[in-house]
Amino acid sequence: MGSERQQEVEAILAPAVAKIGFDLEGLQVTKAGRRLLVRVLVDKDGGISLDDVAVVSKACSKALDESDSTGGPFADTAYTLEVSSPGVDRPLTEPRHWRRNIGRLVAVHIGEEPFTGRVTAASERGIELEADGVRRSATYAELGPGKVQIELR
CATH class of the missing domain: 2.30.30.100 (SH3 type barrels.)
Structure with a gap:
């Protein structure tokens, strides 16, 4: 998927995720059939729970919906949002x-x-x-x- 859309999505989601106390560790926007798949990886000190994933998912959905109401990156495109942790196999770089x-x-x-x-x-x-x-x-x-x-x- 185009990196311009991914950068636009990152600019929307990074502050939304940070506002609720998480770090945006990765973002990927790919085509999945007729829809787009938005994969969001988040983490925080102490790790994340399933409840945290639900909180982040809700915040990301809200931020994307608000941006779409003003012509955001998914204004006329169906997408699926997937939120998870980076997992144990993520390289330690930061x-x-x-x-x-x-x-x-x-x-x-x-x-x-x-x-x-x-x-x-x-x-x-x-x-x-x-x-x-x-x-x-x-x-x-x-x-x-x-x-x-x-x-x-």
């Missing part, structure tokens, strides 16, 4: 992603070196990881995208 995963095991490249360890701290400047008693600190500039490792207990 400081807030790392902060939300303190205590979890992650795999990441620090410079060229692969490292798998538990996130012990995350600040606006960087993170601290620990594996087998070895602590590593790195700035976000040194990190590649992190990937949460699934641990079966």
Whole structure:
């Protein structure tokens, strides 16, 4: 789908989502048969629940409906709205992603070196990881995208 429409939708939804305390982590507008599919990914500190998804869905629907009444991106186009969390397989690329995963095991490249360890701290400047008693600190500039490792207990 055209990136112009996606940018227009993002400009409508980002403030609506932020206003109720969530971060817009992703947005995708694609064709699904005769309709458009609007996929919205949201998150917040502490994660999101099904009740949160319902709250965000209602806020997004309201924002899009209000924009459509003034000729918005879906004024004469049918669409389906789908709201969810990014899931565990989302790459950790922003400081807030790392902060939300303190205590979890992650795999990441620090410079060229692969490292798998538990996130012990995350600040606006960087993170601290620990594996087998070895602590590593790195700035976000040194990190590649992190990937949460699934641990079966």
